[in-house]
Amino acid sequence: MSDITPRRNMSSPSGGVPYTGETRVMRHLNRSSPHHANPNRRRWPIGWILLGLVGSIILVIGLSYWQVRQLAQRIVVSDPRGPTFASPWLGANILVIGVDIRRDRPEEGIRSDTLLLVRFDGMEGWVNLLSIPRDTQVDVPALGASKINAAYAYGYRHAAELYGTGVSPEQAGMAYAADVVSRFLNLEQHGMRVDYVVQIDFDGFAALIDALGGITIDVPRRIVDDNYPTADYGVMQVKFEPGPQRMDGARALIYARTRHADNDFGRTERQQQVVQAIVQEIQRRNWLERIMLLPRLRDALAKTGETPAILTTLPFDQLDSLLAIARLAGSLDPALIGRYRIEPGSVAVQMNGTNLIWDASDVAAMVNRWLTPPGEANEQAHVQVFNGTDVAGLARRTSEKLKTNGFTVLAPTDAPPGDYPRTVVYQVGNTPFTARRLAKLLNAQLIVGRPVGISSEAEIVVILGNDAASDE
Template sequence: MAIAYQSKNFDIFLRLGYHKIMDGIKRKKGTALPDSEAPSERNNDIYLGLQNNLPPPGNRIGNKKSAKNYGKGFLIFFIISFTITLFWVIFFSWKIHSTSKKIIITNDNNSSFVSSLKSIVAPIITNKREELKGEEKNRINILLLGAAGEGKAGKNLTDTIMIMSINTQTKKLALLSLPRDLYVKIPETKSYSKINSLYQYGLSNNEGVETVKKSVEEITGLDINYYLIINYDGFKKVIDDLGGVNVYVERDIYDTRFPGSNFSYETFKLEKGLHKMDGETALKFVRERHNDPEGDFGRAKRQQNMIQAAKSKFFSFRTLLNVFALNKILDDLGNNVKTDIQIDEIEGLLAISREVDSQNITNAVADAWEKDSLLKVSHVFYGNIRAFILVPRVGNWSEIQELSENIFDLDAIRRKEAEIEKENVKITVINQSSDRQLASKIRDLLESKMKFKSVIVKSPPTPDIREETAVYDRTGKNKIFSLNEIIKKLPARLPPEDSGIIDAREDSDLVIVLGRDLEEKYSFEEDSIEEFNKAQELEF
């Protein structure tokens, strides 16, 4: 405000001096000022008011002193403002440099403070910045992981697994949460585990975050450009540094078995409505799942809401001007966060994040609530212990990949589903696998999950066992949406011809011949969501 006020008066001062000089020249020539050079009526009051406070026109020395003093004062003000700004730029450049040494895992430890200063200041001066990974595809994907941290129960088990995607063209943001109980293949092994254990597995095998990163890329089909890991202490401290965040609680929460210190229980309660949460309350809010009817999936939604609230608070004008808060945030991040975002990329990410519409964020959670959900509940045994897991309802990760790809345009999925409904295909299933129950499982999947209305099962023409599943198209590709859906999600291949396996009298549009390749994919027995939630409540 002070700079704008000084600039305005200085401009008036210059215009006034111009008119006084021109007036003197014209008077010497005995001519009047032309209208174009005379003070306008709009500025007349200002012009006359300033004239009354200036020395008489004949007092040349007084005029010169006033102009000189005013210019000197403005110069001093400019120098002081510039010095203060420069001081804070250097201070925060040093702060970011020192913080980056702690949090950036792949950071070059030989990088100097001067190089860090250049990387931060250069974009401000030149209006150019380092291109971020993913910008060439107009999409940046950041893997967000939340863990308890060293010295706490759970340690490096990541109970928060979320992909934050930024559309750099539309400036839209999307959050996709994956449940911690997702049963996945450990990359580059033949073993399986829950996805929340992969970060700890990577640390134990000197692979760091790469193990869980590769798994998330396989599940979602996305290229993960960056990752960020934060522990409980870091989360609480940052929320407190922001002065708390405002979050709307959609339902009353009352949990008498919330995990406390030293393996104890405590009561956590919140009433429905808007709350300003401090760090401790915010952490409990995003961890709570016992008293949520949606269990782990409800927790994922609350975590997404918290991220939205924290982002809005961080990029608020008040926070960005509070140097003490920013300094404290950087201190707390340095001790509790790990990332591969380089120091010369931070400015670019902050610039894009500031432009993102915080009120228009797409939130998605891969859940197992309904028959048409992306996942289903099942179990495996570890010795005599029955452990509940989540697996894809179809035979692969194709549905999660479809959601990930279209998360900025979910209508694309709905449009495809509408086309499938219009095609109204007739499907015949023939089981030539060694699993006699496979045909009924596939029929149930096609009807309840994929919404096909006409599905029948027929006996195989021969007792031969087939290795690969195939779908035969008898429409001449006139029902392409349904055909592609089955090929991609079952999955199945499309042979060039039926090789005589299909009865010529068959009137179905599509004939699916099941092979042994689907037996393992559909071997998981489905359990109820109620059993799953009950097991979650019994967990400490």
């Protein structure tokens, strides 16, 4: 008898692996586990995923451009002066004309209430504004010595005579005003002209701001205008209290137009502030939100069958314009927009009745500053220090410190009696770069506006508070 017990064939009927006599623990398969591999599940190659992402991006860009193109087709018009070779990407001069037109009352005529010249440089990423008062006296061909706002009206009324058939009154008014502004500022001396024009009426101004959902304005001082003009040729009282406040289109239009509480120069300052607030409103949105604004802007500004509330000769749907706008929309700090105004105090002036005759050399100097990229060197700011503490000589010592750090300082003095817990730097003029560096140096609060109860010729005013006294 053999010592070897014959082994039985334990193979499975299906011909599987023979049974070896070993005990094996079978692992329970949890089909809900992420580690369980489903042989029927399709695995997408990484290349297909990347291709899908790229396709989605192209689709978004394509839809965005389609929206831009639709808006451009409605509001972009040709310039009867002929083409310009200036590019918004490399630097261009854009004249913004705010017009007062009552389309239901053509007999009332049309006036250009606002002339704002924009230096727009997409590659270097900066924007400067220059406001020209509407009562500025210039030589208008065919009219002689006239107010500069008469140029648009003359072109509007003489379109065919000036530029031939097929040119609309709006195109002629924009072109004629652009040429008159170019001559007044002597842009030819710089090898330049007004390259593009934007015309916007009151309805368009309000519609633009409403399409953005409103803007935030920090009103620097109280405004009370008892004679603000209404659409029915009456007047009403309007008030603005100081401080940040949200404004819709109608309210922002009143803020930009009111002038009886101060003068036309105060109005141009407010108009520049509104432009700054519009840029800020766009910048606070992400790119998807900005794209979503495009159809709202198209519907608000260019209703089918009507003269658009905004017209422009700037082909903003072309590549160089798109690149410039995208660059500035993504990187421009609204607080660093250069804001220049032709006004008494910065430009010598003589009066001829209600006409303003500006000193030509001062205007030339202002144009040079406007054409220069913003920066502290270009601001040429003066600083005056006021002592709001009981520490004698603190303003003098602080002024000496500022001189050491390269600031131009006026004679220090005492602040009016009051409680000044913290040092505050007031940016009175168009000096954001200097004011920011000064506030950082003094560890002070920065406020854009003029301090109440203090008179100073300086563009920047410093009121030393108790925190400065404790650092002594």
